[in-house]
Amino acid sequence: MARAAVQRRLNWLRARVLDNRMETPRVHRLVLDVPGWSGHLPGQHVDVRLTGEDGYVAERSYSLASPPEVPQLHLLVERLDDGEVSPYLTDEVRSDDVFELRGPIGGYFVWSVSADRTDRDTARRPVQLVAGGAGVSPFVAMLDHHRRLDSPTRMQLLYSARCEQEVLARDVLGPETTITLTREAPAGWRGETGRIDAGMLQRRTFGPAERPRTFVCGPTVFAEAMATTLVDLGHDPSAIRIERFGSTGEPS
Amino acid sequence: MSVLSRGFGRGRGRPADDRLPPGQYDVGSGFPVLSAGPTPHTPLAQCDLTVHDETDALRRWSWEEFRALPHEALTVDIHCVTKWSKFDSRWEGVAVDRLLQDVPTTATHVLAGSDGGYTTNLPLEDLTGGRAWVVDTYAGEPLPPEHGGPARLLVPHLYFWKSAKWLRRLTLLHHDEPGFWETFGYHNYGDPWREQRYSGD
Numbered sequence: 001m002a003r004a005a006v007q008r009r010l011n012w013l014r015a016r017v018l019d020n021r022m023e024t025p026r027v028h029r030l031v032l033d034v035p036g037w038s039g040h041l042p043g044q045h046v047d048v049r050l051t052g053e054d055g056y057v058a059e060r061s062y063s064l065a066s067p068p069e070v071p072q073l074h075l076l077v078e079r080l081d082d083g084e085v086s087p088y089l090t091d092e093v094r095s096d097d098v099f100e101l102r103g104p105i106g107g108y109f110v111w112s113v114s115a116d117r118t119d120r121d122t123a124r125r126p127v128q129l130v131a132g133g134a135g136v137s138p139f140v141a142m143l144d145h146h147r148r149l150d151s152p153t154r155m156q157l158l159y160s161a162r163c164e165q166e167v168l169a170r171d172v173l174g175p176e177t178t179i180t181l182t183r184e185a186p187a188g189w190r191g192e193t194g195r196i197d198a199g200m201l202q203r204r205t206f207g208p209a210e211r212p213r214t215f216v217c218g219p220t221v222f223a224e225a226m227a228t229t230l231v232d233l234g235h236d237p238s239a240i241r242i243e244r245f246g247s248t249g250e251p252s
Numbered sequence: 253m254s255v256l257s258r259g260f261g262r263g264r265g266r267p268a269d270d271r272l273p274p275g276q277y278d279v280g281s282g283f284p285v286l287s288a289g290p291t292p293h294t295p296l297a298q299c300d301l302t303v304h305d306e307t308d309a310l311r312r313w314s315w316e317e318f319r320a321l322p323h324e325a326l327t328v329d330i331h332c333v334t335k336w337s338k339f340d341s342r343w344e345g346v347a348v349d350r351l352l353q354d355v356p357t358t359a360t361h362v363l364a365g366s367d368g369g370y371t372t373n374l375p376l377e378d379l380t381g382g383r384a385w386v387v388d389t390y391a392g393e394p395l396p397p398e399h400g401g402p403a404r405l406l407v408p409h410l411y412f413w414k415s416a417k418w419l420r421r422l423t424l425l426h427h428d429e430p431g432f433w434e435t436f437g438y439h440n441y442g443d444p445w446r447e448q449r450y451s452g453d
Binding site: 008009010014047049050051052053054056057058059060061084088092097098099100105106107108109220224227228230231237238240241242244 | 284
């Protein structure tokens, strides 16, 4: 286990909204300017804190969807109809609005070129990403980082979305990505369709013999099913890292 | 420094609640699942619980022996560092006081260890005095694997990552040793009422 975590205080910073645009019908991309940002690794997340004029405070966590090479921070925020923070971020926030943010948070669900340069043995193992819905956010940062730094590490993404209109960050997804559409696929769709099952994992991901480093991100039910199936297929449980969002209750 | 968000405020049906620590929200009837890796499915016959010191195993209970220990029922609020809190969660389990009652020790800290390699550290005094349990029953039913079954630690006065799932081992230490999340920038102690989420809070 890595014991190299940076133990410094995470102060609240002022995030200024540069852009808030609809990425898909349910997800907005917030582009933020955060003076004092110390940098991050792909896969890390931030806490956002909103304070209402009545003093009410709410905090939520969001994965960073932008790589460290981009000075602005990008968040892909899914609008949850019964949420109290996400509808505000998607529908109300405008350019030049300011809210508080701190991070980066989390040092386990990360992948970076610099770590692979330091640990050559680990770097020979490919990286398999498995995303459900907006759970693709941290992987967008990883793929973008991988491409910008021309990393030799083999990396693949298997990405489950409900329909083509809900596929996020299309500009970053390349030939390393397999998309499966679970609800409806357009005529002539050449990707996969249906939920990810054992057969699709066998077809579309690195097999256990290649000892991939596997990252799974998505809703709890998705993450639990993926992890269990991967272990059943023979993957080492300790090589599977999970980030869950959403919940059986009210998610962010 | 407070940055006010125009048009943001307390929503309808979200009254102030002094049971909510700062920055938390009430998840209601939900019970989110969080873990860093896959859920282990170890057969019960192999699920023992042990108490160690720095060198030796001091006590060991097989699953059946653990089940036969006197259980307490408790109803507590729990607080996850990912911001959700859950009120009045109902558990049954064995007080850590009971597990340690015949173990003379001068230890100051405990490292809890789980199936799958997860660890978390706590001061010994936070596990004793009726403040911590090893629970195997949730809401009247066997604790489901995704929530830490067959048995997990329950330390409701600290953030929930301290309540290690799939608990197998309590190691008594004379020094503090950071656990899994504690080495990744999460707070060493984790008091939700002081919002000790991350190192330095």
